[in-house]
Amino acid sequence: MGRLIFLGASPMQTPPIRYARQAGHHVITVDNRPDNPGHRLAHECHNVSTTDSDGVLALARQLDIDGIVAYASDPAAPTAAYVGNRLGLPSNPYETVQTLADKQRFRSFLEENGFNTPWSETFTEAGAAQEFAELLARPCFVKPADSSGSKGVSRVRGPGELPGAYARAEAFSRSGRVVVEEAIEKEGYQIDADAFVVDGELRFCCWSNQHTDPKCNGIVPAGISFPSTLSAEQRETAERHTQRLLDETGFRNGALNIELVFTEQGDLYFLEVGPRNGGNLIPEVNRYATGVDLIKYTVEAALGGDCRAIQPTPVSGFWASYIVHAQADGILERLWISDEVRERIVEQNIWASPGDPVRKFSGSQDTLGTMILRFRDMEEMLEMMDNMEHYLFAEVSPAKSA
Known part of the structure; x- marks a missing residue:
């Protein structure tokens, strides 16, 4: 069994930590937030920033690790590559990961290599x-x-x-x-995907639809639904462009989180290609939808495991993640969940309680909890995900002034 550092221990980063414990690996969590729940699942934890590459490298040498994982975190991904490269551990080239994780460098890469870019x-x-x-x-x-x-x-x-x-x-x-x-004017939904790469080949990619809450800012993902609304032709185009991107960047192994749009003219624009698993429960929902466990593959790839068994797998059924949030600043009174939603909940994890101060949803830092939902068909899934405020909402009262 291996000794693994996990960069980050937030609620969204606990799935691979849980898997590694169950698989018998020695789990070491690293970040500078001692209250993060992942630390309580680990064999040991250390108070070092996930973006402190040299600090994490020194710790990794001291602990004699066998692998390092940056799950669902762009800022931590370069640190994992830096440490992995310096210690000869399974990892992607540091410069490749830097290019994908930094928005300025990624836009320059797209332009220099003939991809559409805003x-x-x-x-x-x-x-x-x-x-x-x-x-x-x-x-x-x-x-x-x-x-x-x-x-x-x-x-x-x-x-x-x-x-x-x-x-x-x-x-x-x-x-x-x-x-x-x-801003690129897109046709249909912004498309998300978690993908997995083995020896430079795109071996698995599951496309999904991104849903937002216009009453907040209409940008931050409030949910992800599977399967995507892409046509077969659009999927083929997206996968062909993704493979070319892999070839040009030199990304070799592991998880990718892809965000892209198609325009009305049929042009594809990559918005982000993160060198890590997606957040918003994408790997967890993907496991329900396809049976492919990207969490397991991510951990085992970090230890140099053989991941060649992974293969393209279609979505079965209609699934979604939902990020529970508030539409205003204040004090949480209660979370109202309709019967329609309750009947479709597969998993639920709410970590905000009545009386807690909450903020209007503007990013992952404002999450109140998460859900995984299963629907009867595509029409029902899209209607409920696009109008979730009618089915589930946080009742908030104004905060009292000091």
């Missing part, structure tokens, strides 16, 4: 960002260059919204860099 620039000063946004003369997205979980991301519809959006993005950027990019 017009974007990266800034360290709000005034220059304002000038670029005005030059675009159309809606744009403002986001941190090096964050994850949709933290600090805003859609800007006019110049007056740019200063506030820039400040939010800057607050979530470790490097102080902010990306401003044109």
Whole structure:
């Protein structure tokens, strides 16, 4: 059995920790949040930031580890590659992971290699960002260059919204860099997928639909549904472009989280390709929908295990994850769940309680809990996921002033 470091121990990062314990591995959790629940599942935990590459490397040497996992975290992925490369552990090239995890580098890579890419620039000063946004003369997205979980991301519809959006993005950027990019008008849903790569080959990819809550900001994913609405032709196009991306970047093994859109003209745009598993319970729902356990494969790949058994598997049934959240700041009074939703709950994990302060949903940091749902058919799934506020909502009262 192996000795494994897991970078991050948040609620969304506990599935591979649980799997590793059950498989008999020695589990070591690392992050600088001692209250994270994953630490309680580990054999040992250490208070080191997941973005402190040299600090994690020193710890890894001291503990004589056999593998390192960055699950559902773009900021931690370069650290896992850095440590893996330095210690000769199973890992992807550090430069490859840096290119995928950093939004500025990824946009440059897409442009240099002939992929469609939105017009974007990266800034360290709000005034220059304002000038670029005005030059675009159309809606744009403002986001941190090096964050994850949709933290600090805003859609800007006019110049007056740019200063506030820039400040939010800057607050979530470790490097102080902010990306401003044109908004691509998509056809249908934004598409998400968790994929798995073996020896540079795209061996598995399960496409899904992203759902948002327009009453919050309409950007942050509030749910993911399976199967996707993509046509067979669009799926083939997406997988062909993904394989070319793998070839060009040199990504060799492990999980990828892909976000893309198609335009009305049929053009494909990659928005993000994260060198790690997706958040929002994507691997867990994928396991229900296809029977393929990407959590297991991720852990075993980190130990150099043979993952060649993984293969394309179609979705069976209609499944979704839902991120429970509030639509306003305040104090949580109760979580109202309709009978329609209760009948479809497969798993539920609510960690907010009445009386807790909550914030309007703007990123993964504002999550109140999660659910996995199963539906009867595609029509029912899309209708409920697109209108979840009619079926489930957090009742919030204003916070009392001090």
